[in-house]
Amino acid sequence: xxxxxxxxxxxxxxxxxxxTVACRPTGPARPVPPVRPxxxxxxxxxxxxxxxxxxxxxxxxxxxxxxxxxxxxxSAASGVDTFFDAQLDPRRPEHAATSALLLGIDSIWTEAAAxxxxxxxxxxxxRRRVATVTAASRSLALSAWSNLQLRxxxxxxxxxxxxxxxxxxxxxxFVPSYDAQVIRxxxxxxxxxxxxxxxxxxxxxxxxxxxxxxxxxxxVPNENYARELLELHTVGVSGGYDEADVVEVAHxxxxxxxxxxxxxxTFRPAWHDLGPLSAGGDVLGWRPSSGGVRDGESFxxxxxxxxxxxxxxxxxxxxxxxSDTITPDDPLVSDLAATYLREDTAIAPVLRHAARRSDxxxxxxxxxxxxxxxxxxxxxxxxxxxxxxAARTQLGAALDALGQVPWKWPAxxxxxxxxxxxxxxGAMVARWNTASAAASGFGGLPLHAAPTPRALxxxxxxxxxAAAVRSAPSATVVRALTFASPEFQVR
Amino acid sequence: xxxxxxxxxLRGGLDxxxxxxxxxxxxxxxxxxxxxxxxxxxxxxxxxxxHPSASRLAARAAAGRVAFVPASGLPGASRSHxxxxxxxxxxxxxxxxxxxxxxxxxxxxxxxxxxRGVAVGQPQTPALLRGSTDVIxxxxxxxxxxxxxxxxxxxxxxxxxxxxxxxxxxxxTGALTALGRVAGIQVPAGADEGEQLVALFAAGVGAEVGVIxxxxxxxxxxxxxxxxxxxxxxxxxxxxxxxLVAGIPGVTVLVLSEFGRRVAANDSAGFDHGRGGLALLVGxxxxxxxxxxxxxxxxxxAGDVRTVNDVRCVVAEVGERVLGVDAGRVAPGAPGxxxxxxx
Numbered sequence: 001x002x003x004x005x006x007x008x009x010x011x012x013x014x015x016x017x018x019x020t021v022a023c024r025p026t027g028p029a030r031p032v033p034p035v036r037p038x039x040x041x042x043x044x045x046x047x048x049x050x051x052x053x054x055x056x057x058x059x060x061x062x063x064x065x066x067x068x069x070x071x072x073x074x075s076a077a078s079g080v081d082t083f084f085d086a087q088l089d090p091r092r093p094e095h096a097a098t099s100a101l102l103l104g105i106d107s108i109w110t111e112a113a114a115x116x117x118x119x120x121x122x123x124x125x126x127r128r129r130v131a132t133v134t135a136a137s138r139s140l141a142l143s144a145w146s147n148l149q150l151r152x153x154x155x156x157x158x159x160x161x162x163x164x165x166x167x168x169x170x171x172x173x174f175v176p177s178y179d180a181q182v183i184r185x186x187x188x189x190x191x192x193x194x195x196x197x198x199x200x201x202x203x204x205x206x207x208x209x210x211x212x213x214x215x216x217x218x219x220v221p222n223e224n225y226a227r228e229l230l231e232l233h234t235v236g237v238s239g240g241y242d243e244a245d246v247v248e249v250a251h252x253x254x255x256x257x258x259x260x261x262x263x264x265x266t267f268r269p270a271w272h273d274l275g276p277l278s279a280g281g282d283v284l285g286w287r288p289s290s291g292g293v294r295d296g297e298s299f300x301x302x303x304x305x306x307x308x309x310x311x312x313x314x315x316x317x318x319x320x321x322x323s324d325t326i327t328p329d330d331p332l333v334s335d336l337a338a339t340y341l342r343e344d345t346a347i348a349p350v351l352r353h354a355a356r357r358s359d360x361x362x363x364x365x366x367x368x369x370x371x372x373x374x375x376x377x378x379x380x381x382x383x384x385x386x387x388x389x390a391a392r393t394q395l396g397a398a399l400d401a402l403g404q405v406p407w408k409w410p411a412x413x414x415x416x417x418x419x420x421x422x423x424x425x426g427a428m429v430a431r432w433n434t435a436s437a438a439a440s441g442f443g444g445l446p447l448h449a450a451p452t453p454r455a456l457x458x459x460x461x462x463x464x465x466a467a468a469v470r471s472a473p474s475a476t477v478v479r480a481l482t483f484a485s486p487e488f489q490v491r
Numbered sequence: 492x493x494x495x496x497x498x499x500x501l502r503g504g505l506d507x508x509x510x511x512x513x514x515x516x517x518x519x520x521x522x523x524x525x526x527x528x529x530x531x532x533x534x535x536x537x538x539x540x541x542h543p544s545a546s547r548l549a550a551r552a553a554a555g556r557v558a559f560v561p562a563s564g565l566p567g568a569s570r571s572h573x574x575x576x577x578x579x580x581x582x583x584x585x586x587x588x589x590x591x592x593x594x595x596x597x598x599x600x601x602x603x604x605x606x607r608g609v610a611v612g613q614p615q616t617p618a619l620l621r622g623s624t625d626v627i628x629x630x631x632x633x634x635x636x637x638x639x640x641x642x643x644x645x646x647x648x649x650x651x652x653x654x655x656x657x658x659x660x661x662x663x664t665g666a667l668t669a670l671g672r673v674a675g676i677q678v679p680a681g682a683d684e685g686e687q688l689v690a691l692f693a694a695g696v697g698a699e700v701g702v703i704x705x706x707x708x709x710x711x712x713x714x715x716x717x718x719x720x721x722x723x724x725x726x727x728x729x730x731x732x733x734x735l736v737a738g739i740p741g742v743t744v745l746v747l748s749e750f751g752r753r754v755a756a757n758d759s760a761g762f763d764h765g766r767g768g769l770a771l772l773v774g775x776x777x778x779x780x781x782x783x784x785x786x787x788x789x790x791x792x793a794g795d796v797r798t799v800n801d802v803r804c805v806v807a808e809v810g811e812r813v814l815g816v817d818a819g820r821v822a823p824g825a826p827g828x829x830x831x832x833x834x
Contacts, residue, residue, distance in 0.1 A: 167706070167707075168707070208711075209711045209712040209759055209761070212712055212713075212758070212759035212760075213757075213758070213759065214758040214759075215758070219758040220755065220756070220757040220758050221757065221758065222711050222712060222757050222758070222759045222761065222763070223711070223757070223763040223764070224709070224711040224712070224763070227570070227571070227764070231571050231573075237569070237571050237573070237574055243570065243793070246570075363657065363658055365658050365659060400630060401614070401630050401631070401634050402614060402630075403613045403614040403615055403630055410502070410706035410707065411502065411503075411572065411573075411706065411709075413572075413573055416615060419658045419659075420616070421615045421616075422614075422615070423658065423659050423661075423662040424614070424616050424626070424627065424628055424662050424665065425605060425627045425635075425662055425665035425666040425668075425669045426614045426627050426628045426629035426630075426635060426666075427614045427615075427628070427662060428659060428662040428663050428665070428666035429629075429634070429635055429636070429637065429666050429670065430614055430629075430630070430634070431659075432637060432643050432648055432666075433634070433637060433638045433640070433643070435643055436637075436638055436640030436641070436642070436643040437638075437640065439640065439641060439642065439643075440640070440641075463654070464650060464651050464652075464653070464654055464655075465651060467650075468647060468650055468651055472642065474641060476641045476642065477641045477642035478642075479642075480640060480641055480642035480643050481642050481643075481647065481651065484642075484643050484647075484648065484651060485651050486651065486652060486655040486657050486659065486660075486663075489657070489659055490657065490658075
């Protein structure tokens with residue numbers, strides 16, 4: 001079956017995309033509050049390990065958001081539960097300006113796909129470009145300016161954990177809706193639900209080839225998704241499966257494909273065959289019973305609840321939110337995994353548990369998306385669509401040089417986590433150049449006036465930055481030095 | 492005595508059988524219509540032939556400057572991309588956290604240049620280069636300089652970072668050192684990765700090894716051996732290798748991937764993860780031809796080409812003959828066998 005999308009199919013995919021704004025724009029306009037100088041607190045030391053004497057709530061707000069604005073710090077200062085309850089409140093409104101921006105970003109994709117004539121190579125290329133830009137732009141804009149920061153940091157994690165790359169065609173066309181409807185919508189729900197939504201999404205079905213997986217009558221199913229489902233999404237490579245299990249899982253999920261008209265998930269019985277499991281036996285402790293698509297669904301539910309999945313997923317969450325150096329056998333990982341299983345795979349309680357264990361937090365370097373989003377979040381009010389578009393070229397160039405255009409990592413394992421992957425001289429030069437560009441609003445964004453290191457960092461500058469800023473001739477230089485400083489690189 | 496080396500790592504698992512066709516008709520018997528056709532394939536000796544999109548490589552092979560190592564890999568390798576890539580990049584027991592190029596560099600003149608090992612295409616340092624401090628990874632070498640902008644310059648960054656002891660302290664020091672020497676690297680606008688490395692080696696800044704990562708070789712679906720995706724990617728690989736060999740005097744280019752692909756196609760017109768793969772070595776000092784043993788397609792390992800040529804022996808020989816480093820440093824634990832890859 002041909003997998004190149006023609007224009008009609010893109011339109012159908014878009015129609016199915018529906019509400020592409022990640023969250024309800026119901027609330028009153030709540031722009032990011034202006035940053036007010038406060039009396040200095042204790043100066044942090046010049047190392048970028050967690051400094052002592054930070055303002056109350058800063059560490060929590062910084063680790064569980066893309067940038068510690070005063071409202072977040074104030075909420076976090078009241079404690080982990082206050083912060084989490086506020087973030088998880090279903091009535092918590094999105095900023096109206098952010099919703100408007102997202103609507104604009106998504107409509108560019110909708111309109112481009114609808115108005116580009118023809119199915120020739122040029123039209124296909126242009127659609128691809130717009131889909132790529134849309135997927136990256138909505139990630140960046142929500143990371144920077146969403147009022148629902150806990151949802152965005154969780155979504156960032158799952159955009160790697162359940163990764164689909166915009167570097168590949170035709171999966172790129174489905175990533176804007178995957179970002180909105182699967183990842184951001186499900187990032188704070190149950191992992192079992194998120195896993196199923198991902199497995200049945202057009203983006204994942206196309207990216208890891210399950211869309212064409214046919215078994216039975218001598219046909220060999222496609223192993224790509226089955227293998228990564230086990231290795232990357234659930235039990236992990238040491239999760240106790242073998243090559244025969246991969247083949248069995250590929251059979252369980254054979255016939256999981258897309259309807260060629262609607263491009264929505266469909267199950268094709270004629271493509272499905274349980275293969276080795278038809279003769280009895282189990283795979284990872286699961287046995288088929290219901291038949292057809294129910295078997296695959298019940299297998300995914302089983303997989304999400306396996307202790308090996310709990311441990312692997314919670315270890316990865318701990319590496320993101322606790323420390324680079326935490327190992328899978330750490331007692332904290334066991335605690336997180338126990339929470340995960342007790343809460344029936346709910347993700348938010350695991351994050352809350354990790355947030356309570358600040359005694360275990362190690363230094364975390366901001367990955368490039370963290371870095372750029374933090375500069376936008378602390379340095380710029382929510383832009384209009386026109387302002388965002390004006391900045392887009394420089395924003396894209398910065399993220400590209402830094403090596404983390406959202407959704408662009410070329411392999412299904414997602415962007416790497418540890419500091420080692422994001423350091424080195426090349427990375428450092430890219431960080432400094434990004435600071436320069438951010439200081440001028442990337443050529444288009446509005447900027448808060450009279451910036452201070454404290455407003456951008458959430459705490460007072462260290463000695464070197466304070467000295468440099470003292471002789472800074474302009475607000476632009478203050479921003480540039482702060483964004484380029486050691487303090488700004490950590491979260 | 493070190494001569495230039497560039498490693499091109501094909502991420503995803505190169506289908507060696509669609510790039511290099513074994514003699515006779517065993518490929519047609521094993522793969523049927525999915526096989527790289529004999530007609531149009533470019534002969535490289537002893538009955539072996541290359542994909543028609545690799546015409547420049549075929550010309551180098553005709554001149555006796557390409558060694559092909561089919562059925563190569565690590566014994567007992569994982570079918571996981573990420574485990575298998577890590578194992579090849581390590582070429583050492585799992586207790587080792589460094590890469591074979593990083594160890595080779597560390598065995599030489601440490602600290603003489605920050606550009607001794609350079610990876611282009613992304614700013615993440617590939618595992619291959621771990622173990623050396625004289626390494627730079629950049630998305631594009633033309634961007635490895637401070638863009639003019641208010642406040643950010645080498646002096647201000649030195650002032651901000653010199654007292655830092657945090658996780659990026661050595662990155663900052665390395666960046667400032669390298670920026671002081673970068674002026675001579677003339678990277679043309681729009682240069683691709685091969686051209687960036689050509690510019691790097693021409694600049695005389697102490698480059699010894701280069702790395703290019705090429706993603707997208709995980710062809711589970713619609714591989715397109717003739718006139719499709721695979722054919723296009725082979726054409727691009729062919730061009731990159733030629734750019735490097737023609738542009739860097741005395742260079743040896745080593746092309747590696749994490750594993751080969753299954754012999755039989757799946758029902759998506761693609762090939763799933765396999766075992767024995769194909770490694771290539773190109774350069775003026777290379778002894779041309781197909782090296783190592785060929786187990787044939789009649790005796791498979793659970794549907795895959797048997798891994799009979801240990802890639803650690805390839806890496807060991809490259810370390811000895813190209814970089815002048817003891818095999819025990821480059822590929823500790825490798826068997827003593829040598830495939831005779833150099834003239």
